[in-house]
Amino acid sequence: MPAPVIAAQSLVKTYKVKGKPDFVAVDGLSFEVAPGESFGLLGPNGAGKSTTMKMIGAVSTRSGGDLQILGLDPDRYGPEIRSRLGVVPQQDNLDGELNARENLYIYGRYFGLPGKVCHRKADELLAFAQLEDKATSKVDQLSGGMKRRLTIARGLINDPRILLLDEPTTGLDPQARHVLWDRLFRLKERGTTLVLTTHYMDEAEQLCDRLIVVDKGRIMAEGTPASLIREHSSREVLEVRFGSDRNAQVAERLQGIGDRLEVLPDRILIYTHDGETALERITAAGLEPITSLVRRSSLEDVFLRLTGRSLIE
Structure with missing residues (x-):
């Protein structure tokens, strides 16, 4: 070398x-x-x-x-x-x-x-x-x-x-x-x-x-x-929105779907191997998100998990 x-x-x-x-x-x-x-x-x-x-x-x-x-x-x-x-x-x-x-x-x-x-x-x-x-x-x-x-x-x-x-x-x-x-x-x-x-x-x-x-x-x-993505995140991320006043409440019913769940003020992130299957489980439970998005996990997901989402100067 x-x-x-x-x-x-x-x-x-x-x-x-x-x-x-x-x-x-x-x-x-x-x-x-x-x-x-x-x-x-x-x-x-x-x-x-x-x-x-x-x-x-x-x-x-x-x-x-x-x-x-x-x-x-x-x-x-x-x-x-x-x-x-x-x-x-x-x-x-x-x-x-x-x-x-x-x-x-x-x-x-x-x-x-x-x-x-x-x-x-x-x-x-x-x-x-x-x-x-x-x-x-x-x-x-x-x-x-x-x-x-x-x-x-x-x-x-x-x-x-x-x-x-x-x-x-x-x-x-x-x-x-x-x-x-x-x-x-x-x-x-x-x-x-x-x-x-x-x-x-x-x-x-x-x-x-x-x-x-x-x-x-x-x-x-x-x-x-x-x-780093493989080690610190999942293959896909499902983003669902139920409204800023309902996200935290709905999140309790989403426990167990996916590998990890993160509740943000405007949306819920579900880290999973298969985002479409996770979305099907959500709708099968009678929950209808206002919007949903399945995307590939990215380095940004890794970065925010390791360093946090809060802005510290």
Whole structure:
């Protein structure tokens, strides 16, 4: 087996808080990422994902544990590691005064690449990002999806071994998201290692070979999207609505149907191997839901079961 390009063992990051105990943002994470793998970090806001990404990116020192990036300690070899990474931040930080090609050219010069190489790579990356016709357009004239594709292209200017993507499609419309997914699939096919955070569970299912679910700085689950669904959910989910004033009352009569039942304010979720059979049992009992839906269990069901449905900031 090839050596992992990222290896974290009992990784810890704490912050000093005046007058209070240290805040633990990352609490003993252990994971490995193989070369060419697409690896995801999922978790609610404040779970420690971005902090972990900063340590992987060698821009934040760890408080404890061990971390190796491309076989090097990022606390000792930060510049060497950063020269071999590509970074796509959560917010686009392109230079609005420059056009698309100039943004790529200038960024390549930061890495010490010769001007001729920067010109050639800028044209190649504009083609990769499907932005050839926008090469001379100022950044402010680009759509949100175009800016994200340009930011990804910029992160590839130094032929990185690892590309770090922090919520790469946040705020994009469905068409732009799918175009971006296609670009990332092409990078995977080239052997680039992808490490991404995302709040879109369908995106994680599409892009990630393997992922960890993090909450309060700790790993709640690890595996492929399919294995996590099998382990923490059912094959199908039946959603039924009887009205917000009746759901809790009706739920008592639904006990025993399916593997697990969850009562929400607007609907009841029944986790089961066969949603249609569960619905037949409900109607056979004389209960008629206002609406019903049988769907495939998803990574979002896993995520909400592991991290909860309440919004905690």
